[in-house]
Amino acid sequence: MEAMETPKAPNTEAVAAVTDPPADSSHQLAVLLEGIARGDQAAFAEFYRLTSRRVFGMARRVLIDPELSEDTTQEVFLQVWQNAAKFDSSAGSPLSWLMTISHRRAVDRVRSAQSSSDREAKYGASSQDIEHDSVSDEVSSRLEAEAVVRCLETLTETQQESVRLAYYGGLTYREVAERLNAAVPTIKSRIRDGLIRLKTCLGVS
Numbered sequence: 001m002e003a004m005e006t007p008k009a010p011n012t013e014a015v016a017a018v019t020d021p022p023a024d025s026s027h028q029l030a031v032l033l034e035g036i037a038r039g040d041q042a043a044f045a046e047f048y049r050l051t052s053r054r055v056f057g058m059a060r061r062v063l064i065d066p067e068l069s070e071d072t073t074q075e076v077f078l079q080v081w082q083n084a085a086k087f088d089s090s091a092g093s094p095l096s097w098l099m100t101i102s103h104r105r106a107v108d109r110v111r112s113a114q115s116s117s118d119r120e121a122k123y124g125a126s127s128q129d130i131e132h133d134s135v136s137d138e139v140s141s142r143l144e145a146e147a148v149v150r151c152l153e154t155l156t157e158t159q160q161e162s163v164r165l166a167y168y169g170g171l172t173y174r175e176v177a178e179r180l181n182a183a184v185p186t187i188k189s190r191i192r193d194g195l196i197r198l199k200t201c202l203g204v205s
Contacts, residue, residue, distance in 0.1 A: 025050065029094035036084035048077055051095065055102045057172050062106035072109050076102050099170035151201035159194035162187055 029050065035043025055076050059069040079101055087097050152160055158180070165176045166187075177187045 026093045026095065029098075030087070030089055033080075033084045033087045033094055036081060037087075044077075044081055047080070051098055052077070054095070054170070055098065058099055058102040058170060059106045059109075061166070061172075062103070063109055068109055069106075072102075072105050076105050079105070096170070103170070151198050154201055155194045155197055159190050159197070162190040163194045163198070166191055 029047065032043045032047040032050075036047060052073060056069055056073045059072040059076075060066065063069050063072060076098070080098065087094060091097070092100075152163070155163065161180060162176055165171045165179060166173065171179065173184050173187050173191075176191075177184045180187065182190075
C-alpha cells in the first residue's frame, strides 16, 4: 500500500466547515471497505478521499497539535487498511466505526504525550478537552459508565446536547452549531464549560 498524503492542517474553522457526505454514503463506504478488505488500493484511495478530513478533524479537536493530528490520521488509515475485514455493519455505520478508531487513536496519543514532561507543558492549555477525552475513552467498565452518565446529568440541557454531539457523535463544532441552531463561539463555550463541570464531577485533577 502506498502512503497516502495526509490533509495539510487547515485552521479549526476550515476543518469544522467540512460538510457531511451524501445520504447514501454509508452504503458506498461499506462497499469500499469490502474492497479494502480484499486489498483493493483504489477502494482505499477513494475511502481516504471521502473520509480523511473527518478523521483529521476528530484528531485535531483532541490533540490540538496539527503535526500530531496528521500523524494520527495516517495511523488511523493504516489501521483501516489492515482491519477493514473486521468492520461489522450490524454494529454501526462505516463512519461511526471509523470515528471510533480515530477517537481512540487520538486519545492514545494524548496519553503518550501526558507521560512526557516536555509534552505536558505543550498540552497544558487544552487539558480540559484532553482529560475529558481520556475519561470518555475509559468508560468501558459499568462503574465508570455510570459515573459519566451521572455527571452528564449535572450539566445544563444545552451543555449536554453540545458535549454529546461533539464527543460521542463525532461532529465538528460547526456541525454541532448547525444542528442546535447556535453560533460556533456559543457552542465552543458550552462544550468548554460542560467539560469543566464534568472534570470536577469525575474528580479529574
